[in-house]
Amino acid sequence: MSKFYGILPIEQATAMLYFHSKGIVQELIHNLKYRKQQEIGTILGNIYAHELIDANKIPKVDYIIPTPIHxxxxxxxxxxxxxxxxxxxxxxxxIPIENDVLFRIKHTKTQTKKSKAKRAELMSNNFEIKAKDHHIGKHYLLVDDVITSGATIEASAKALLEIPNSKVSLLAIAYTQS
Structure with missing residues (x-):
């Protein structure tokens, strides 16, 4: 995901699907996100995990971090x-999930109709770290649903990188050009 080159010192970045307006991926994500069809996440996660295993592309990370919502x-x-x-x-x-280190501290309205600049402004200082000793020096796989402008995952990753000697890789269900 070249949109992060020069912005974030990330180790790896990958996305499972390409998202475009009115496509099947948009329908899947909307069903997962807004229509309470959480089993879509399970199915997609199983498929992508097996793709990573089959391609021998399993990220060498210590923890999976779901991008938190407020x-x-x-x-x-x-x-x-x-x-x-x-x-x-x-x-x-x-790979274990770690839900007790990254927190969203500001509530924002949906960003789907906002410009890239406005999204970045809204995400600024939106996440907080509560690191303990065992979080220091770890490699985190930060996971989000869709990377559009990259503002949310960028702000989340920057927060994680405040942990001493930490590394961050990114993974998304879907990715789109913004």
Whole structure:
């Protein structure tokens, strides 16, 4: 994902699918995210884990980190849309999920109609780290649903990189040009 070159010191970046407006991937993501069809995350996570295993491309990471959503959005939606995807990856790749280090501290409205600059502005200082000694020096696989402008995952990754000697790789269910 070249959109992060020179912006973030990431180890690896990958996405499972390409997202475009009115396509089947958009339908899958919307069903996962807005229509409570969490099993889509499980199915996609299982498929992608096996693709990574078959291609011998399993990332050498210590923890999988689902990009967090704000507690208000979690309360409204009832779930984080990347959770089941991460759980399937974790189970198949045998990499633990770490939910207690990265937190979203600002609630923002949906960004789907916002410009790249506005998304970056909204995401600034939006995440907080609560690192413990065992988080220091670890390699994190940060997972999001769709990377559009990259503002959310960039802000999340920058927060994780505040942990001393940490490394970050990125993985998304889908990726789109913005």
């Amino acid at each position: 507690k208000k959005r979690l309360q409204d939606r009832g779930y984080n849309q990347v959770t089941t995807f991460c759980e399937a990856l974790s189970k198949e790749l045998k």
